[in-house]
Every structure is written in C-alpha cells, then in structure tokens.
Amino acid sequence: xxxxxxxxxxxxxxxxxxxxxxxxxxxxxxxxxxxxxxxxxxxxxxxxxxxxxxxxxxxxxxxxxxxxxxxxxxxxxxxxxxxxxxxxxxxxxxxxxxxxxxxxxxxxxxxxxxxxxxxxxxxxxxxxxxxxxxxxxxxxxxxxxxxxxxxxxxxxxxxxxxxxxxxxxxxxxxxxxxxxxxxxxxxxxxxxxxxxxxxxxxxxxxxxxxxxxxxxxxxxxxxxxxxxxxxxxxxxxxxxxxxxxxxxxxxxxxxxxxxxxxxxxxxxxxxxxxxxxxxxxxxxxxxxxxxxxxxxxxxxxxxxxxxxxxxxxxxxxxxxxx
Numbered sequence: 001x002x003x004x005x006x007x008x009x010x011x012x013x014x015x016x017x018x019x020x021x022x023x024x025x026x027x028x029x030x031x032x033x034x035x036x037x038x039x040x041x042x043x044x045x046x047x048x049x050x051x052x053x054x055x056x057x058x059x060x061x062x063x064x065x066x067x068x069x070x071x072x073x074x075x076x077x078x079x080x081x082x083x084x085x086x087x088x089x090x091x092x093x094x095x096x097x098x099x100x101x102x103x104x105x106x107x108x109x110x111x112x113x114x115x116x117x118x119x120x121x122x123x124x125x126x127x128x129x130x131x132x133x134x135x136x137x138x139x140x141x142x143x144x145x146x147x148x149x150x151x152x153x154x155x156x157x158x159x160x161x162x163x164x165x166x167x168x169x170x171x172x173x174x175x176x177x178x179x180x181x182x183x184x185x186x187x188x189x190x191x192x193x194x195x196x197x198x199x200x201x202x203x204x205x206x207x208x209x210x211x212x213x214x215x216x217x218x219x220x221x222x223x224x225x226x227x228x229x230x231x232x233x234x235x236x237x238x239x240x241x242x243x244x245x246x247x248x249x250x251x252x253x254x255x256x257x258x259x260x261x262x263x264x265x266x267x268x269x270x271x272x273x274x275x276x277x278x279x280x281x282x283x284x285x286x287x288x289x290x291x292x293x294x295x296x297x298x299x300x301x302x303x304x305x306x307x308x309x310x311x312x313x314x315x316x317x318x319x320x321x322x
Contacts, residue, residue: 003029003117004106004117004118004119005029005030005031005116005117005118005119006023006028006029006030006118006119006120006317007019007023007028007029007030007118007119007120007121007122007314007317008030008031008033008107008109008116008118008120008121008122009023009030009031009032009033009121009122009124010032010033010034010098010101010109010121010122010123010124010125011032011033011034011122011123011124011125011126011289011290012032012033012034012038012039012040012085012092012094013039013040013041013042013124013126013290014039014042014058014060014081014290014303014307015124015289015290015291015303015306015307015309015310016032016034016122016124016289016290017032017039017060017061017081017084017085017088017090017092018060018061018289018307018309018310019032019122019124019289019309019310019313019314020032020088020090020091020092021060021061021084021088021090021310022310022311022313022314022315023314023317024088024090025314026314026315026317026318027318028314028317028318030091030118031091031092031093031116032090032091032092032093033092033093033096033098033109033111033116034092034093034094034095034096035095035096035097035098035112036094036095037094037095038078038081038082038085038092038094039077039078039081040126040128041126041127041128042074042077042078042081043078044128044147045074046074046148046149046150046167046170046171046174047074047075047149047150048073048074048150048170048174049073049074049170050069050071050072050073050074050196051071051072051073051074051077052071052166052196053071053072053302053303053304054070054071054072055067055071055072055076055080057303057304058072058077058080058303058304060084060303060307060310061084061087061088063080063083063084063087063088065080093113096111096112096113097111097112098110098111099111099112100259101121101259101260101261101286103260103261103283103284103285103286106118106119107119107120107121107285107286109121119285119317120285120286120287120317120320121260121285121286121287122287122288122289122313123257123260123262123286123287123288123289123292124288124289124290124292125252125253125256125257125290125291125292126290126291126292127250127251127252127253127291127292127298128250129250129253130250130251130252130253131146131147131246131248131249131250131251132248132249132250132251133146133246133248134162134219134220134246134248136220136221136222136223137222137223138222138223138224138225139223139246141223141224141225143223143225143241143242143243143244144223144243144244144246145243145244145245145246146246146247146248148167148170148171148245148247150174151171151174151175151177151178151180152178153243154175154178154179154180154242154243155178155179155180156179156180157180157181157242157243158180158181158183158239158240158241158242158243159175159180159181159182159183159241159242159243159244159245160182160183160184160185160220160228160239160241160243160244160245161175161182161183161184161185161245161247162184162185162186162220162244162245162246162247162248163184163186163246163247163248163249164184164186164187164188164190164191164192164195165192165194165195165247165249166192166194166195166196166199167247167249168184168186168245168247169191169192169195169199169200169203170199171245171247172184172203172206172212173199173202173203173206173212175245176206176211176212182212182213183212183213183214183215183239184207184212184213184214184215185215185218185219185220185228185230186214186215186216186217186218187217187218187219188216188217189216189217190216191203191204191207194299215230215232215237217232217233218230218231218232218233219231220244221236223241223244226240226241227239227240227241228241228244249298250298251296251298252270252291252292252295252296252298254270257272257292260283260286261281261282261283261286262274262281262282262283262286262288263281263282263283264295265295267295268296269294269295269296269297270295270296271294271295271296271297272288272292272293272295274287274288274293277312278312278313278316279293279309279312279313279316280313280316287313287316287317288309289306289309289310289313290303290306290309291306293306293309
C-alpha cells in the first residue's frame with residue numbers, strides 16, 4: 001500500500017473500534033487491522049458469559065446497546081459491535097496479523113498480507129492470546145485446556161479447575177451443573193473478591209455443601225493422562241482426572257510491544273510507559289489504548305473506563321498535524 005495513512009490502529013476490539021470512530025470524526029485517514037475476527041477476544045469468551053457491566057457502559061460511538069437483560073451476554077456484545085462497525089462504516093481488515101512495526105519518519109507496518117505506512121500507530125491490543133502456564137509436568141497433554149468455551153464436553157467427566165477468578169468460577173459452576181465432577185485448585189485461601197457479586201455466593205455455597213470440591217492454598221504439581229497430583233497444606237493428593245481447565249489468566253504480548261518501541265517501568269506489573277494525557281508512548285507517534293495500558297494488571301482497564309483513550313489519542317494526533 002503506497003498511501004501514507006494518518007493513523008493505523010492495530011486491534012479491532014471495542015477500544016480499537018472506538019479509536020476508528022474518533023479518527024472518522026477527526027477526518028483522519030486510517031485503517032483498523034485485526035489478526036482474528038471482529039472483537040476477537042470477546043468472540044473467544046465462553047459461550048454463556050455474562051458481562052459484569054450494564055449495556056450502556058459498553059456503548060461506543062453513540063450507538064445504543066439495546067438488550068432486554070440486566071447484564072448483556074457475549075452474544076449480545078458480538079451483535080452490538082458488528083452493528084457499530086457497519087453503522088460507522090469502519091475500514092477494518094480482519095484475519096491480517098501484524099508481524100512488525102518499525103518507527104521512523106513514518107511507521108512501516110508489515111502484516112501477513114502486505115506493508116502499510118502511517119504517521120501514527122495505535123496499539124489497541126488485548127491480552128487473551130497468551131495464557132499464564134502452570135509450568136508443571138504434563139501441561140502439554142491434550143486434556144489440559146487454557147480456554148473454556150462451553151460445559152457439554154465435560155459431562156460425566158472428572159474436571160479440575162485451576163484458579164479462583166471469574167473465568168475459573170464460571171467454568172466450575174457451568175461444568176458441575178452439566179454433570180461434571182468438579183474439583184477446584186486454588187493458590188489463595190479463598191475465592192477471589194473480583195468474582196461477579198451475583199456469582200460469588202453461588203460458588204461459595206456449592207463448595208460449602210460439598211457439591212464442588214476445593215483445595216485452597218494449593219497448586220497442581222504434576223499431570224498425567226489419568227490423574228493429577230495436588231500439593232496442599234496437608235501434603236500431596238493424587239486424584240483421578242479427565243480434564244484440567246487451567247483458568248490462570250492471560251498476559252499482554254510484551255515481546256511484540258517492545259519490538260514496536262514501547263518501554264516499560266521497572267515494576268512487577270511490567271507497566272508500559274506512556275503519557276496519560278495523550279496515551280503516547282516514549283516513541284513519538286506510537287500510542288496505547290485499552291487493557292494493554294495496565295501491563296500485568298489486566299483488571300485495571302476495561303471497555304467502560306478506557307473508551308476515553310480513543311478521543312484522547314485522536315485529539316493529540318489531529319493537533320500534531322495542525
């Protein structure tokens with residue numbers, strides 16, 4: 001592509017789409033590039049997932065998010081963001097992975113399909129592609145899953161769910177209700193306080209009554225085709241097992257961010273360095289938007305509190321071109 005864009009947006013999640021909307025409003029020439037489908041991270045959420053937020057807090061571009069439910073579902077969100085993309089006629093290139101971003105007088109962005117040039121680049125990346133690994137023997141077995149989709153495959157199976165946050169709790173409750181024998185393995189001493197308030201009593205009651213077993217202050221030590229070995233405060237426990245759902249969380253693509261020119265603070269969260277007033281990184285013309293701004297604090301930025309990044313970024317890009 002010979003034309004030099006004003007801005008190239010990498011990531012077609014809700015915040016990436018919001019950046020495109022603000023670029024449209026600012027009269028900028030731009031493209032949105034996404035390595036997967038539209039709102040790829042949301043698409044890979046569990047099929048029955050319900051958002052913590054109400055629908056109006058997920059709205060972008062002035063397009064109403066209408067749903068009859070108090071809390072929108074994954075399917076509601078997919079329908080809504082497709083409608084936003086069509087309503088705003090956003091120029092989105094899907095299934096095109098960015099492999100290199102090279103700063104210079106203008107940015108050169110190389111993808112799986114071509115090369116683009118842009119005066120500015122926005123990294124509106126998610127964090128759902130790189131799971132935290134357990135780092136134990138047997139983790140590479142086919143029965144170990146780092147993503148949970150739906151409960152049906154686990155009917156009449158012995159399932160270990162690792163973790164205590166929302167994804168782990170949802171997986172434990174759904175698979176148990178569909179006939180799985182569920183054991184939770186939790187590093188902490190209790191269910192996470194971040195679990196959705198209407199779900200937390202449910203999982204705690206199921207554990208208390210013994211419907212779902214739970215090992216607190218524990219971790220998986222080894223996985224075999226037929227069992228798992230759990231390290232508990234009372235010693236190791238070997239348990240028959242058919243599947244391990246390792247809901248241990250995910251991390252941003254730090255290596256890719258560094259290769260693009262993003263610098264990081266020297267802290268335990270690998271927090272990217274950027275100007276909070278403009279979202280510009282230490283590399284001129286390179287911006288961050290959305291959850292990626294929090295580094296390992298992936299629960300710091302959400303759709304509802306990072307939508308404003310789009311307006312901040314496009315205002316700064318527009319003013320730089322004046």
